[in-house]
Every structure is written in structure tokens, then in C-alpha cells.
Amino acid sequence: MRTRINSFMQEFIADAMLLKLARWLRIFGVDVDFADLPDNQIIALLDIHRSKALLTQDVQLHGRALHRGFKSFLVPRLNIEAQLAAVYKEFNLNLGDFPSKTVCPSCNGRLEAVKKSEVKEKVLENVYKSHRKFWLCKKCGKAYWEGSHWKRINETAKSVKALLAPPKPTKSA
Numbered sequence: 430m431r432t433r434i435n436s437f438m439q440e441f442i443a444d445a446m447l448l449k450l451a452r453w454l455r456i457f458g459v460d461v462d463f464a465d466l467p468d469n470q471i472i473a474l475l476d477i478h479r480s481k482a483l484l485t486q487d488v489q490l491h492g493r494a495l496h497r498g499f500k501s502f503l504v505p506r507l508n509i510e511a512q513l514a515a516v517y518k519e520f521n522l523n524l525g526d527f528p529s530k531t532v533c534p535s536c537n538g539r540l541e542a543v544k545k546s547e548v549k550e551k552v553l554e555n556v557y558k559s560h561r562k563f564w565l566c567k568k569c570g571k572a573y574w575e576g577s578h579w580k581r582i583n584e585t586a587k588s589v590k591a592l593l594a595p596p597k598p599t600k601s602a
């Protein structure tokens with residue numbers, strides 16, 4: 430039996446096969462622990478963090494997690510946009526919070542908008558000169574800016590939103 434969760438603060442533990450999905454969810458502001466661990470240790474982690482939901486593509490691990498009463502979602506083997514949409518739909522998450530709540534894709538730390546001068550030593554000169562807005566990860570100290578990857582991120586967000594939108598009613602002639 431699966432419980433449907435209607436919280437938009439749902440946090441996750443992703444297994445080793447889902448690094449790409451974990452990174453994308455973080456970019457969109459979702460808290461995801463990446464657990465490159467044996468199944469037994471993932472189950473133990475779920476036992477410690479009972480509010481977190483497992484994201485996995487492993488049918489056996491998914492079954493074990495459900496059997497133990499943990500939240501688990503079997504991520505479909507589709508492209509990244511469709512996977513993101515599936516997770517958003519299943520857990521009723523809100524993509525509208527992006528990008529204000531973006532989480533560090535590397536370490537799952539919180540990002541903080543900072544003054545440009547604070548990143549001077551952390552980024553290349555051409556990046557520093559050509560951008561105005563910067564963020565720093567509070568946990569690992571990595572600097573972020575709206576670089577070329579930003580376009581791809583916005584495009585992905587758009588695709589996910591389109592997949593989540595209810596189908597448009599067909600116009601009658």
C-alpha cells in the first residue's frame with residue numbers, strides 16, 4: 430500500500446542509479462540525499478529519516494522499502510524531464526518555487542544570494558565581469574551564477590511544467 434503525500438516540503442533519498450535526477454531535483458529546490466550505498470544501508474537510512482521518501486529504479490529495493498512501511502517511489506525509466514514530472518506529480522511538489530529555493534547540485538546545501546564582491550576570489554575573471562547575480566552554497570562554498578547552463582535549466586523547467594499541465598481541452602469546430 431502506498432500513501433500519497435501532499436506536502437511540498439517532501440525530502441528524498443535517491444539511490445546510486447539516480448544521481449542525475451538527484452542533481453536536477455536539487456536545482457529545482459528539492460532536498461535530496463544521494464545515497465550511493467548498499468540496499469541494507471539505504472533501508473537503515475530510511476529508518477532514521479522516516480519522513481524522507483526513497484527514489485529508486487530498483488524494483489526489489491522499492492518493494493523492501495514499502496514492506497517496511499517507508500515511502501518509496503519507483504522512478505520510471507524515461508528521460509530526465511519525464512522522471513522529474515513523475516516525481517513532482519507523485520508527491521504533489523510545486524515547481525513554482527524554483528529558482529528561489531535552489532539547492533546546491535553538488536552537496537544538497539542551501540544556496541544564498543550574495544554580493545558580487547564575495548565571490549571575486551571564487552570565480553574566473555571573465556565570469557566575474559560578465560555576471561551580476563551570484564549565489565554561494567552555505568555548506569561547500571561553491572559559487573553559482575546564471576551562466577550558460579541557466580538556459581538549459583529554464584528549458585528543462587518549462588518541459589517539466591508542460592508535462593505536468595493538464596491536457597488542454599480540444600476546441601470544438
Ligand SMILES: [Zn+2]
Binds near residue numbers: 537569570
Ligand atoms: Zn554545496
